[in-house]
Amino acid sequence: MKLKLMIYTYLIICASMILFNIVCALVFRCRERQLDRVSLAFAKKIRKQLKKKSIVPEDIEYMQKELRKTQNLRAFDRTLSTMSIKSPKKVRRYLDEMAPVFIRLAEDYGKRNDLQAAYFPYVIQKHEIFKGKNATGIITQMLKMVRSENLYCRENALQALYSIGNPDAVVKALQIIDSSENYHNNKMLCDGLLKYTGDKAKFERKLWAAFPLFGVNMQVAIIDYFRFDSEECPENMLQIMNDPNIDREVVYSCIRYFGKYPYEKAYPYLMAFAQSSDNKDWACIAIAATALAMYPGDKTEAVLKKLVSNENWYVRLNASKSLDELGFDYISSIDIIESDDRFASEMMTYRLDQKKLKEGGEGNE
Amino acid sequence: MSDALFEFTKAILNGVNIFFIIYLIGYATFMFIAVAIGSSDLYRKRQMIQLESTIHNDYYIPVSIIVPAYNEEVTVVETVKSLLALEYTVYEIVVIDDGSKDRTSDKLINAFGMKEIRRPIQRKISCKPEECVYESFSQKAPLTLVKKKNGGKADSLNMGINVCRYPYFICMDADSVLQQDSLSNVVKPVIEHGDVVAVGGAVRPANGVELENGRVRKFAMPDSIIACMQTLEYDRSFLASRIMFDKFNGSMIISGAFGLFKKDTAIACGGYDYTTMGEDMELVVKLHEYCIKNAIKYSIRYAPDAVCWSQVPENLNDLCKQRRRWHIGLFQSMWRHKDMLGNPNYGPVGIISYLYFLIYELLSPVIEVIGIAVTIAAAFVNLLYPKYMVIFFLTYAVYGMVLTMTAFFARIQTIDLTLTPRDALKAMSLCLFEITILRFIMAFTRMTAFIGYKKKKNNWGRIERKKINYDKEL
Numbered sequence: 146m147k148l149k150l151m152i153y154t155y156l157i158i159c160a161s162m163i164l165f166n167i168v169c170a171l172v173f174r175c176r177e178r179q180l181d182r183v184s185l186a187f188a189k190k191i192r193k194q195l196k197k198k199s200i201v202p203e204d205i206e207y208m209q210k211e212l213r214k215t216q217n218l219r220a221f222d223r224t225l226s227t228m229s230i231k232s233p234k235k236v237r238r239y240l241d242e243m244a245p246v247f248i249r250l251a252e253d254y255g256k257r258n259d260l261q262a263a264y265f266p267y268v269i270q271k272h273e274i275f276k277g278k279n280a281t282g283i284i285t286q287m288l289k290m291v292r293s294e295n296l297y298c299r300e301n302a303l304q305a306l307y308s309i310g311n312p313d314a315v316v317k318a319l320q321i322i323d324s325s326e327n328y329h330n331n332k333m334l335c336d337g338l339l340k341y342t343g344d345k346a347k348f349e350r351k352l353w354a355a356f357p358l359f360g361v362n363m364q365v366a367i368i369d370y371f372r373f374d375s376e377e378c379p380e381n382m383l384q385i386m387n388d389p390n391i392d393r394e395v396v397y398s399c400i401r402y403f404g405k406y407p408y409e410k411a412y413p414y415l416m417a418f419a420q421s422s423d424n425k426d427w428a429c430i431a432i433a434a435t436a437l438a439m440y441p442g443d444k445t446e447a448v449l450k451k452l453v454s455n456e457n458w459y460v461r462l463n464a465s466k467s468l469d470e471l472g473f474d475y476i477s478s479i480d481i482i483e484s485d486d487r488f489a490s491e492m493m494t495y496r497l498d499q500k501k502l503k504e505g506g507e508g509n510e
Numbered sequence: 511m512s513d514a515l516f517e518f519t520k521a522i523l524n525g526v527n528i529f530f531i532i533y534l535i536g537y538a539t540f541m542f543i544a545v546a547i548g549s550s551d552l553y554r555k556r557q558m559i560q561l562e563s564t565i566h567n568d569y570y571i572p573v574s575i576i577v578p579a580y581n582e583e584v585t586v587v588e589t590v591k592s593l594l595a596l597e598y599t600v601y602e603i604v605v606i607d608d609g610s611k612d613r614t615s616d617k618l619i620n621a622f623g624m625k626e627i628r629r630p631i632q633r634k635i636s637c638k639p640e641e642c643v644y645e646s647f648s649q650k651a652p653l654t655l656v657k658k659k660n661g662g663k664a665d666s667l668n669m670g671i672n673v674c675r676y677p678y679f680i681c682m683d684a685d686s687v688l689q690q691d692s693l694s695n696v697v698k699p700v701i702e703h704g705d706v707v708a709v710g711g712a713v714r715p716a717n718g719v720e721l722e723n724g725r726v727r728k729f730a731m732p733d734s735i736i737a738c739m740q741t742l743e744y745d746r747s748f749l750a751s752r753i754m755f756d757k758f759n760g761s762m763i764i765s766g767a768f769g770l771f772k773k774d775t776a777i778a779c780g781g782y783d784y785t786t787m788g789e790d791m792e793l794v795v796k797l798h799e800y801c802i803k804n805a806i807k808y809s810i811r812y813a814p815d816a817v818c819w820s821q822v823p824e825n826l827n828d829l830c831k832q833r834r835r836w837h838i839g840l841f842q843s844m845w846r847h848k849d850m851l852g853n854p855n856y857g858p859v860g861i862i863s864y865l866y867f868l869i870y871e872l873l874s875p876v877i878e879v880i881g882i883a884v885t886i887a888a889a890f891v892n893l894l895y896p897k898y899m900v901i902f903f904l905t906y907a908v909y910g911m912v913l914t915m916t917a918f919f920a921r922i923q924t925i926d927l928t929l930t931p932r933d934a935l936k937a938m939s940l941c942l943f944e945i946t947i948l949r950f951i952m953a954f955t956r957m958t959a960f961i962g963y964k965k966k967k968n969n970w971g972r973i974e975r976k977k978i979n980y981d982k983e984l
Contacts, residue, residue: 149898151535152905158542159912166919169553173923219560260554264561296702297563328704332570458632491630498627503647505625 176216183220187211191224195235200242209246213253215261222268229272240274247274251286259295266290266298266305275309276342284314291318294327303337310343312351320355323363334366339374353381361392368398376406383411397432404436412440419448427457434460438467446471453481454489461488465496473497523888530881534906537870544750545913548814549920551753555815556924564698571678571697572600573770576670578663579605579684583612585821586684587621594650595724598693602652605684606670609660615644618655622646629654629673635781637661637668663766664782664789671773671781679776681790683767686820687716690724696770696816699809707775707797708810710764712748714921715741716819729922731933731940734824739944742914742937744822748814749917751866756812760863762798764810766790768818775800775808786846788839795847798859826951833952834959840872841960875957878950910945911938 194204211217229236247269254265266287269275275283283305290302299322306315315338322329341348352367359367368385371378379402385391386399400418403411418433434452437445449471452464468478474497475482481493558564575593579586586605593603607615618624624644631640638661646653658669667681678700682688692711700706718732718741732738755761766789779800782789794810801808823829844867851868853860869877889896918937922929929937 152901155538155905155909159909162545162912162916165549166916169549170919170923215561260557260561260563263563267562295563297558301562328702330570330701330704333565333567333701336567336570458630488630491628495627495629499629499645499647502625502627502645 180216180220180223183217184223187217187220187224188228191228191239195232195239200239205243205246208243209249212246212250215257215264218264218268222271225272236272240272244274244278244280248280248282251283255286255289259293259298262290262293263295263297263301266301270301270304270308273308273342275305277310280309280311284309284311288314288318288321291321292325296327296329299327299329300333300337303334304340307337307340308342310341312343312348315341315348316351316355319363320358323359329362331362331366331369334363335369335373338366338370345374349375349378353378356385361394364392364395365398368395368402372398372402372405379403379406379408379411383408383414386411386414393426393429397428400429400432400436404432404439407439415440416444416448419452424455424457427455427460430455431457431459431463434463434467438470441471446473450481453493454484454486461492462496465492468493469496469500519891520893523884523891523893526881526884527888527894530877530885531902533869533877533881537874538906538909540866540870541746541750541910541913544754545746545916547757548749548751548753549916552749552814552920552924565694565701570701572676573598573602573693573697574670574674574676574679574773575601575603575688576667576674576679576681577603577605577684578608578666578670578681579610579614580608580660580663580666581610581612581614582684583610583614583617586614587617589684589687590618590622590653592687592721592724594653595690596688596693597690597724600676601693602654602675604654604656604670604674606666606673607655607657608662608666609658615655615657619644622653623648624653624655631656631669631672633672634777635668635671637665637672640669643673662784664784664786667782667789668784671776674773677773678770679773680768680770681766682818683820686713686767686818687721688724688768689721689726689817689819692724692768692816692818696768696813698816699811699813700770700772703809703811705807705809706811707772707801707808708764708794709770709816710752710761710810710812711768711770711816711818712752712812712814713744713765713767713818713820714748715744715822717741717822717824719819721819726927729927729929731929731936732824735940735943736826736829736948737822737824738936738940739948740822740829742918742941742944743948745921746914746917749921750913752812753814755863758858758862759809760858761810761812762794762859762863762867763791764794764812765818767820768816771797775806786839786842787835788843791839791843792846795843795850798856799847799850802856802859829952830955833955837872837875837956837959840867844868844872875953875955878953879957882950907942907946911941914941914945 190207194200197204208221212221225236225240251265254262256262257265269283269287287302287305287309290298291306293299293302303315303318303322306318319334322334349371352370356364356367368382371382382399382402386396386403400415403415415433415436418429419437421430424430430452434449437449446468449464449468453461453468455461455464468481473493478493478497482490484490577586577589577593582589590603590605605618607618624646626642627645629643629645631643638659641657641659643657644655654673656669656673658666670681671679678697680693680696696709696711699709715732715737717734717737718730719726720728720730731741752761752763769790771793775797776793779793779796781793783792783796786792797808797810800806823832844864847864850856850860850864852865856864885894885899888894889899915938918941921927
């Protein structure tokens with residue numbers, strides 16, 4: 146009897162699995178076909194609406210009702226993406242007039258599951274629906290989404306805020322992320338900040354003002370953002386680099402900044418980092434050795450030549466790279482290559498051989 | 511006396527039968543839960559892509575790809591070409607020629623215009639010395655070739671770790687092809703969670719598949735029946751158990767054919783162990799052990815959408831050799847880390863994963879072969895009802911078949927592959943053979959794996975190599 150029961154249980158599970166397979170296959174096919182159908186219908190409707198001088202309240206009501214369905218929002222996104230290639234101005238005007246629809250939809254999508262909630266800000270940022278607009282309702286909703294445990298909800302909401310271009314809202318969002326326990330990759334943050342669409346000068350002033358309040362991860366992301374974006378803040382950078390209370394990771398980012406944008410006042414500090422006797426902080430020495438490539442001169446060369454003999458492999462590697470970038474060749478490096486220090490000699494020779502190989506092979510490391 | 515002996519034998523056979531049935535029910539339940547979780551996870555991932563819950567940039571994590579090669583002259587150039595076609599911005603390729611006796615290095619040097627260079631190598635992990643190093647910068651990604659003395663796959667991977675320059679490295683086989691989006695997908699867990707020390711990719715049999723620019727141009731079931739059955743087996747394994755173990759950070763295996771590791775942590779736990787045949791499993795178990803003992807917050811993830819296409823053996827002899835090697839590797843790792851068994855300090859890895867691998871992987875060949883033998887013996891001496899037992903085993907086979915097909919079709923549907931009706935029929939008919947005949951042949955092979963295993967130390971486990979259907983103009 147027990148054996149029979151077991152056999153029946155297995156067979157029922159088998160039948161339900163087969164049913165599951167069939168249902169999944171059908172749902173996938175139908176969903177994609179439905180999306181194509183809805184996209185076509187939306188395209189017709191939008192074209193009709195675009196022909197009018199301005200959008201009427203009925204159009205707004207209609208869209209607000211239709212776009213509550215995520216599948217319809219996908220179709221809307223797809224349609225607008227296609228149409229904006231042909232007539233970007235018309236689509237821009239259309240989106241400006243349709244903005245109230247999204248304000249009303251924001252709260253609704255904010256209550257959905259993570260996947261659907263994350264999709265809504267994606268559409269906002271992709272089509273820059275609120276770019277440069279005073280969109281308090283949307284900003285409030287996006288700031289709520291930034292608190293989500295789901296990475297994509299947070300990231301898409303941040304992207305939407307970058308596209309709106311309100312500096313206070315972005316700084317507030319960064320503060321929320323910084324104070325939460327959810328991990329947010331700092332390179333993603335840095336990359337996102339570079340997409341900010343509003344008044345950059347105003348935004349950067351706000352960022353500097355809030356800088357001391359942020360944690361290490363966020364501070365590194367902000368310094369990296371400035372490194373990729375602007376050479377106009379060396380004084381702020383210098384001040385942070387010399388703050389004894391600042392985390393070493395932030396100091397490393399500052400050194401990298403001065404390795405990209407040479408600044409005379411930073412030079413003595415970089416030299417001091419490079420000549421540090423504390424080899425435990427070899428990362429700092431290695432990064433400073435790289436940065437010094439932007440500060441040519443006898444003093445720099447002397448320090449770098451000494452660093453090629455450092456006991457740390459990465460310090461030797463970076464120092465040899467910098468000497469190479471400062472124009473050292475086989476002849477001017479002869480004292481290193483023929484020195485008793487085998488490690489220094491090998492590293493310098495390798496660097497110069499590699500340069501020769503790259504030049505010959507049109508490499509792009 | 512003879513009655514007492516009969517009763518005693520009856521009791522033993524009954525006991526074994528009950529144990530075997532409980533064992534099968536346990537496995538069936540595990541497979542059901544795993545396939546259900548795996549399928550729903552794949553469908554959710556597909557929905558995530560549709561609703562743009564994904565990372566849109568690919569340059570957050572620079573990656574070094576290490577390709578250990580031994581006598582791979584047939585496939586190595588195609589493999590590197592496929593790596594150069596990957597859609598990723600910052601990566602390097604490091605090929606380690608482990609003292610090949612064929613023209614593996616020459617083929618690479620000629621194909622990519624590589625030049626010898628005196629490169630200092632920082633030895634963070636011990637490995638056999640290098641003979642020479644070649645580099646090329648004329649490709650999309652820097653390419654390095656290290657020729658070294660023969661030391662086995664683990665030793666080559668350790669050399670690769672010493673040579674590579676980025677903070678994360680990927681290990682792969684020289685006869686495998688990474689799908690064009692595999693790098694972006696394998697690094698996703700690292701970007702999503704800050705504590706990831708390793709990520710396993712999905713390995714799928716390349717036999718019968720045509721690839722173009724790293725994309726699947728034509729997906730078909732392989733001609734070879736043995737390869738075909740492995741396609742089904744891989745889909746079941748990579749969809750079901752790996753996704754389930756991933757849910758509680760309990761993965762104990764990342765395939766040597768495709769896995770991503772955080773270099774610092776891999777070095778801290780000693781890199782690959784060249785004294786074991788299962789260096790891939792050993793590294794993952796060591797990572798668990800190292801992080802737990804040092805109270806480091808960590809996770810080991812599985813990325814089902816990071817796909818590597820790998821050649822699987824097409825004849826039974828090669829397949830048996832491969833499975834013997836895997837089984838010995840499994841035994842070595844489990845024996846070395848036996849203190850993990852049921853140890854609450856190791857959390858779910860010790861309590862669930864280790865126990866699963868012990869019962870349903872390491873001991874399963876013995877249990878299954880003895881179970882079948884005892885059942886047949888019991889039927890012969892009229893100790894059980896043959897009719898019900900036959901129905902039970904048939905039902906079990908159909909059940910296994912349905913679960914395998916669920917896993918197989920979930921994969922097909924979620925990665926937009928199309929299957930011809932002929933191939934679908936082929937898959938359905940072969941999966942019954944896979945779950946019954948192949949499984950028991952493999953059980954017997956694994957059970958006898960230890961016969962003569964010491965002689966195979968540092969063996970690369972050769973299987974017959976064929977050129978992969980890879981079509982990319984550089």
